[in-house]
Amino acid sequence: MTATLAPTFPLRTKEILDSLAATGQLKLLQTIEGPMGATVRIKGRGEVVCLCSNNYLGLANHPEVVEAGIAGLRRYGAGTASVRFICGTFDCHERIESRIASFYGVDAAYTFTSCWNANEAIFPTLCEAGDMIVSDELNHASIIDGIRLAASIKKGLLRCVYRHSDLSALRERLAAARANAEVTGTIWVVTDGVFSMEGDIANLPGIRALCDEFGALLVVDDSHGTGVMGSTGRGTHEHWGMTATKVDYFTGTLGKALGGAAGGYVAGSRRAIDLLIQRGRPTLFSNALPCSVACSADKAIEIVMREPERVAKLRDNVAYARAGIARTGFSVLESPTAICPIIVHDTAKAIRLSRELLDLGVFVIGFGYPVVPEGHARLRVQISAAHERHHLDALFKALATVKPA
């Protein structure tokens, strides 16, 4: 039986890969030979300006962050060799978790090895049958999958999406949920703080007001907003002048502005965190955050709290970059975030421009269908506090050179 079926799989795999190649969707991985910074060394190419990393505050290779990781490695060794509840909880985990909680100004936080895992922990653990999860249609894939997983584990847990950032659509969903006899439990509204492909932000005050009106809880995944938005980098809620207590639960990553290594977290009430510790499957069955990463990320957050001027420099760079890109004639989607999508519509064009820019020493990735809808292909430029003006000037110069044919 297996003998006759076996060839199907390699053949099918080949067909999929061939069709990706034929339609120009094959992703070519660029190999980097040194640290992440304003510039990176690409294998076979040399040094280029990096405008596609999530290293928003330039902390990925900050000497203090690197040293803290090395010290953690020396003190705790290479691995925990355990999940948290067996023998994988080290004092560095407690330190970073209280650091995250104090960074937000909330009761408690708990780490995971990624924000992907945090999102796959929070919804299946905190939500129950009779609840309704209402999600923005452009939420990150990890939120979508976390919600799907929750609904498949807990029969009778309901879910729906609302049109991206559309408050009247959200109101309709919430009103329908309240009128739905099957909704006997909690209504959850879930949104990214900063949306990764559009670079726009959630209208948190408007969403909060609707949550209050309909008695819903608000979960914000601020992975691209943390360290970036608000005058001290606390995130999208700070940008809107809201205290963290206006958001019921945060999820976020340590893999972007906060050091760029890996790891994610849930932050919020002590009781919810306690339940995640008891019941979250990613933490019960998967190893703890490596201690070296707990130590380097802890240092990264300490630096963000100590040096808000990094956030200010990022904000200045973003303003400079947005104005400069606009002058080249390309149109960049308006927003206050460090994600500057340049819409070029056509997927093949996005890929071609990205290759041409790389030839000019500027590393920017093109995103096309199916990552974004057909006709909305784009170059996604990401700005960092690590950039100096001359790095951004190099981008403008390169964009002016590749000016669409």
Ligand SMILES: *Cc1c(COP(=O)(O)O)cnc(C)c1O
């Ligand atoms: C990047 C991102 C994640 C994934 O974070 P990891 O820690 O790399 O798993 C999750 N959610 C959002 C909104 C993101 O932008």
